[in-house]
Amino acid sequence: MITLNHLFALPELEPICVVAGKEGMNRLISGVNVMESDSLFDFFKEGELLVTTGINMEKDEQRLMSMIVNVYEHKASGVILNVGPYIPHIPDQVLEFADAHQFPVFDMPWAYRVADFVKITVQFLASAEQNQVRSKHTLNELLFHDAPDYAYVYKELDQLGIKTDQLFSIIVCSFDSKKAPTSSLSYIVEVTLSRKYRLLLSIRHDNQLIFLAVQMRGSDLPLASLMKTIRNGYAPQLGTRQMYLGMGNEYPLKEIMKSYQEALLVLRLTKRHSYLQIYEYKDLGAYRIIMDVQEPRLIENFYQNYLGVLYRYDHLHETDLVHFLRVFLEEDGRTSMIARKEFIHRNTVLYKVKKIESILGTDLCHPFAKTNLQLAFMIEDMIK
Secondary structure (H helix, E strand, C coil), rough: CCEHHHHHCCCCCCCCCECCCCHHCCCCEEEEEECCCCCCHHHHCCCEEEEEECCCCCCCHHHHHHHHHHHHHCCCCEEEEEEECCCCCCCCCHHHHHHCCCCCCEEEEEECCCHHHHHHHHHHHHHHHHHHHHHHHHHHHHHHCCCCHHHHHHHHHCCCCCCCCEEEEEEEEEECCCCCCCCHHHHHHHHHHHHCCEEEEEEEEEEEEECCCCCCCCCCCCCHHHHHHHHHHHHHHHCCCCCEEEEEEEEEEHHHHHHHHHEEEHHHHHHCCCCCCEEEEEHCCHHHHHCCCCCCHHHHHHHHHHHHHHHHHHHCCCCCCCHHHHHHHHHCCCCCHHHHHHCCCHHHHHHHHHHHHHHHCCCCCCCCHHHHHHHHHHHHHHHC
């Protein structure tokens, strides 16, 4: 995704200055459009950067202002005004509108040729798009092929200027909506994650954004903090979507599939239990121990010994004691919190606790019992 910030970092465009709406320099740019009429917006596409000399506006500031408002409403990325004989200066009302709407307006000196700007911009966007396609194909080869063509991958990474002798991680951002995330939302995620990681490759896969990343040195921002920034700072862009984030461990390039699988496991657990607030595989704690047990029967027996009898009781009596027990453990046995969460009276809470204790033959307030039951539920998360 290419933004105005990316484009105007080019040294060739240094004479062109943003004079208002600087807060919108992270807008995406899809192309460039030279327009000299304020009535041709049917030919304008979303995301384009408009360039005008004002030759047909006869120095009419109101017509210029009308054009600015129209291109903003047509979701342009910004406007470049070629200041000279037809636009002697940029009116204050244009500057005020641009600042108020975070809509970038640029001052292009008359001596700077519009044709040169168009040529530079088109070449830059074409090159950037080609790199993005290469990035997608490379990451797709790494993650979704049983036997990746590493000769191809190494060649592509070399052309993209990415060193292959380092450790990489996979970050997956997932949404509950089946629709693919919008370009603006994808950009928000990318910019936020870039505060801590170098995002080398990216791809959209169904409702996921997948990044090949390397952590930047000196950055101690926790991933949980970045997630909070996105959820709280960009609520309008998220809308009703629920967003989840998962990151795998670091691996050499040829083992990167492990990182992807770990990231997916984190997503699966956090979707089931949002209260965990875990975003990195390295923070999964006892879940990792469960995964490393080499004898599956040992895990299954442990699970059945602690929860099997309660499941059988629920099945025979059409009760929900297994669900209640999980809530009891999540709320650390706090009666008032459990009652509020389950919409039941506190006496009902106490009754169910006693019932479970009699079925399991244990004291639910004993730390050892709670630890074993919590571990049994963690095993259930892994095997179901």
